[in-house]
Amino acid sequence: MLHIPLWKRVVIFGLVALGLLFAMPNLFYSRVEQHNDAVSAIEAQGATPEREAAAGVWPSWLPSTLVNLGLDLRGGAHLLAEVQVEDVYEERMNGYWPEVRDALREVRDEVGTIRRQDSEPGVLRVRISRPEGMATALEVVRALARPVVSLSGAGSNDIEVAGQGDEIVVQLTDAERRATDNRTLQQSLEIIRRRVDEVGTREPTIQRQGEDRILIQVPGIGSADELKELIGTTAKLTFHPVVRRTSEPPDNPGARNVAYPSMDEEGVWYVLEETPVVSGEELTDAQPAFDQNGSPSVTFRFNPSGGRKFGQYTAENVGSLFAIVLDEEVISAPQIREAIPGGSGQITGSFSVEESTQLAVLLRAGALPAEMTFLEERTIGPELGADSIEAGKIACIVAFVAVLVFMGLSYGWFGLLANVALILNIGMIFGLLSAIGATLTLPGIAGIVLTIGMAVDANVLVFERIREELKTARGPSRAIELGYEKALSAILDANITTFITATILFLMGSGPVRGFAVTLGLGILTSVFTAVFVTRALIVIWFDRRRPKTIEV
Incomplete structure (x- = not known):
């Protein structure tokens, strides 16, 4: 029937x-777009009469989502960049040299004097004056190896150590190179996305292409040169003492204090001392790792100047919170459990492997991790x-x-x-x-x-x-x-x-x-x-x- x-x-x-x-707002595209921009500005910067008037051009009880126009319809800039991941290998080996040197100094009686030798990028060569102590030297350096923090590299170490005559040769394992490549691309994507989002462009396309390339399409921007200049901007990373934690933005944080929101905890604000203890320029590395209990964590390392300041502050403020701030947002506020001398430390918490990797990415987001070569650029x-x-x-x-x-x-x-x-x-x-x-x-x-x-x-x-x-x-x-x-x-x-x-x-x-x-x-x-x-x-x-x-x- x-x-x-x-x-x-x-x-x-x-x-x-x-x-x-849901389709109806597209019939009033410019009006709804004006409303959405005003609402975003009010949420980010507060209400003004002009913003409230702009937000009122479209009823708040109606859907306000629009079909976003792509680059070929709105106009803008297109870039295809290749990330020189090999640069990171050299930086990692440079970061390993102080640890290798200090470890070998503890067995100097057996290995003799220690000197770093010139080598190809991504390889650390260390000469010892007593080749008969090579077995001891290799054992000491191999003890510095850390597990590869990636799902595909589980069970592998990050470095491989070999002896060649009187030289110790240290380089990244294949598993760590793959993990490093992924982290480098992920870090580059994160930095680019944060830089592009700052200018308020609508629906940029920022995605990985192949093994070492990044596609960047930003509608509404003036030219490819402007986009390249924007990407090159350095993020501001600082480390501040925490005055207090609050559930609302404080009206008056106090003299020489600032209030920043938490990046991951919605509705949480931190009142911090305005003057940072250490800045991101003094951070040399941050890598995902595992703590003594086998849980994912993040290790970080400062240069000698930052290390001295960081060690002195942590010694004097055990038990206090220490905020890590990226672009005026608190990405983490761990508690100082003990003094951290030597300029390196570890952030622990209820992290998964992906979360610890992401936090390491954010910590390193103060600058692009490797040089980018622009293979293709277009202005539409x-x-x-x-x-x-x-x-x-x-x-x-x-x-x-x-x-x-x-x-x-x-x-x-x-x-x-x-x-x-x-x-x-x-x-x-x-x-x-x-x-x-x-x-x-x-x-x-x-x-x-x-x-x-x-x-x-x-x-x-x-x-x-x-x-x-x-x-x-x-x-x-x-x-x-x-x-x-x-x-x-x-x-x-x-x-x-x-x-x-x-x-x-x-x-x-x-x-x-x-x-x-x-x-x-x-x-x-x-x-x-x-x-x-x-x-x-x-x-x-x-x-x-x-x-x-x-x-x-």
């Missing part, structure tokens, strides 16, 4: 209404973006009108109902794009145009099946019911295979390819929904009202 229960109709049209509600003007939007509009309108006319001429009243569902389908696509915060690119518009054609394909299958059923002298109600039932398998087969293709494009592709895959995949979901449920619901409502004895498809 051709019937859809009331609760199913409510669910079907409720989902359609929800999709259209806003005029070109406007032209792309206009061309995309024309393509969508032409495809849309052609499909509407074809369906109306081919299937009459049923074709008009399919056209209504098609209009709702486009609205739901934009509603989903807005809800998930997706970025629309020029290839994404191509995906929408393709979806328009595919959306009616399901209706064509249903209507042709209904025609076949009508030829067997069945009644209109039974013909419509069988038409939907027998066409369903073909609809699902065709759309599932296309959805699998879209998924592969999204997982394996990047940039424009992923933009196309997103709109294509979402379009398939909405197309199947509107063809199988919405169009059928419209036909059932019409049939219940008219009760025709015969129908023409």
